[in-house]
Amino acid sequence: MLQVWALEGIPEVSPGDDLVTLIVAAAGTSLADGDIVVVTSKVVSKAEGRIVPADDREDAITSETVRVVASRETSPGHRTRIVENRLGIVAAAAGVDASNTPHGTVLLLPVDPDASARAIADGIRLARGVRVGVIITDTLGRAWREGQTDQAIGAAGVHVFEDLRGGTDAEGRPLSVTMPCVADEIASAADLVKGKASRLPVAVVRGRADLVGDLDLPGARAIVRPAERDMFHTGAEEAYSDGFAAGAASVS
């Protein structure tokens, strides 16, 4: 049985707030060994002071961007940019967030979400003496599918993949290519209780203690597929244009 619930009583988070203190106070004595604490990146960004004026939004997106993957005019005068950001994550607007932010401001993603997760996990473990894992989430769009799901952008003390590649299925055949991204599945499960418009930024997932481990396990960075290994490293229109120019140049 998996149980997932949101922590009540996390106040509005401001720069400099200590998330461990807020989470431990809200959780009381409810946390147990093997629990996975799932934290919305928004409150991590707020606590870390990753806030910039909304007027600087476009500049902020540009400075968070390593590479534009695709862009398209999605409404008159508005161009959606899908980019690879400095964390390697492919996201609309580089993950710069303008909803649920203090008026007139936008939020950048945490500088290093895996390090943020490690600090939170370490703090909770010390404060409560319980061995928890921590996942930091963002709401991300997908290729080929409408809508968004919450996915893991930071992790500590929890296996991000359930590696079945060495295992066999019930018929004894090797499960050669199966490597479930349990961190993303946990992020999605937690979103079902956190909600978007409400202020419930932290959830607890109980029932997969087998996934909880040492704080030096690989973080969510391991989920990012390097562009050179990705068949969709560039948008179709952009790749076509690059090819067109190269093809024309090859003849002339």
Add this chain to the structure above:
Amino acid sequence: MLQVWALEGIPEVSPGDDLVTLIVAAAGTSLADGDIVVVTSKVVSKAEGRIVPADDREDAITSETVRVVASRETSPGHRTRIVENRLGIVAAAAGVDASNTPHGTVLLLPVDPDASARAIADGIRLARGVRVGVIITDTLGRAWREGQTDQAIGAAGVHVFEDLRGGTDAEGRPLSVTMPCVADEIASAADLVKGKASRLPVAVVRGRADLVGDLDLPGARAIVRPAERDMFHTGAEEAYSDGFAAGAASVS
């Protein structure tokens, strides 16, 4: 509180088996109004007799394929084909499944997973007098991220999106582009209790009764983004090649 558990006691499924009978027997009296029953597509395919000899795997992939999206030699002599299948779903090998299948066979996806979900939901509602939703899942890879997650390929009696687009965030600003794909999030949550190698093909998700509705709600087909609206409708290498040829032809 969200609770997710796998149903014990579903036997090996064979062609012609009635999944409603098997699910109702395994669930006993445990199902309640508002529960969402999450069924692995593999057992739906088996029950519907969507089994072909393994020797015909490549032909099966070809016949399930509407359009090759991208392909790459992923190991010597083996080419992974990412295709759009006849359901509109972009998947490796068109969703043709060779793991956990009877020896010497492979499984095709259900002919119409939304119709399969509707039949199962209708059957459970009639048999038990409880208003449940049903989601049928497949294990799918993603662009940009390693590993797979379970996602919804069929749905009935459950909202596949939580539409917040008309709503406002906690600061009162419109949540203009946010449309969480709760069906995919529920599929992922259920995978955390079903496991891949074990024979637990059915899970129950309790705690989001607000998402359960009439059987004529849009199914999982609504999650599929039409290729013409998708910035990643073609693999980067394939689009580059198409562009190169067009560019060369434009000059000569």
